[in-house]
Amino acid sequence: MVNVRQLVVDENYSLRGKILDEYIQVDKEKGLISFFIRNFFVYICGTLGTTSCCSVDNFEKLEQICQCEKLWFHIDAAYAGAALICEEFHYLLKGLQYVNSFNTNPNKWLLMNFDCFCFLHWSIALSRGFRSLKLWFTIRNYVKDGLRHYIREHCRLSKIFAKSLKTDDRFEIIVNVVFGLGCFHLKGDNILTEKLLSSLNDSGQIHVVPSMLNEVFIIRIVVCAKDALEYDMHIAFQIIQTCADGIMIEDNKDLSSTPIKQC
Helix, strand or coil: CCCCCCCCCCCCCCCCCHHHHHHHHHHHHHHCCCCCEEECCEEEEEEEECCCCEEEEHHHHHHHHHHHHCCEEEEECCCHHHHHHHHHHHHCCCCCHHHCCEEEEEHHHCCCCCCCCCCEECCCCCCCCCHHHHHHHHHHHHHHHHHHHHHHHHHHHHHHHHHHHCCCCCCCEEECCCEEEEEECCCCCCHHHHHHHHHHHHHCCCCCCCEEECCHHHHHHHHCCCCCCCHHHHHHHHHHHHHHHHHHHHHHHHCCCCCCCCC
């Protein structure tokens, strides 16, 4: 039987080496083997840009533990890996020089169509169709400066949106915005943010997706459009504020309509 264990992350939702080592040692004391199976490899998977909130694991420490424990170290950088073409994100490369495999998906942030991915490994990946020529044409068309500008602009716009959120104390940003993804929620019970999500998507003006972080229901908003502008960020914020106004009015009505028990 395989036991699944959820590892604790830090305040930035990043997996630290100390935590991984502690869990491995506990497993060894119980006669268990710590592993994560994929394609028949026994390995540890670090993440550069997690799906829920785009957090980044501590690769340098994870790599040291993997070498010591003789574990395969894979990096999943499906979305945020594309940011490594920009010099300002090169600090994230620390610890990556010793990884065994690395994956990023150009279709997520390098202007490629769906199903294009890059997998660096000492063998040929057979799980996807051939997409190299399309990627080559995209790189040739935009060249490195064009692609860097595209990524930097998305990061800049996402931070503008986060700055707008901070002007309204009804909202809370869950993690620092580093890439093109921001996560927030309406302060209070999860039901408020759940209602906000439904209201936003039902409006047909904006589409957002949810996630859960430490039992907190959050809304994820990511800059995707190639030609997105600051104006779009301000409009998105106004739509969110308007929908939040409706949620808060409705919530206050529900509270006021609650019958008071007589003593």
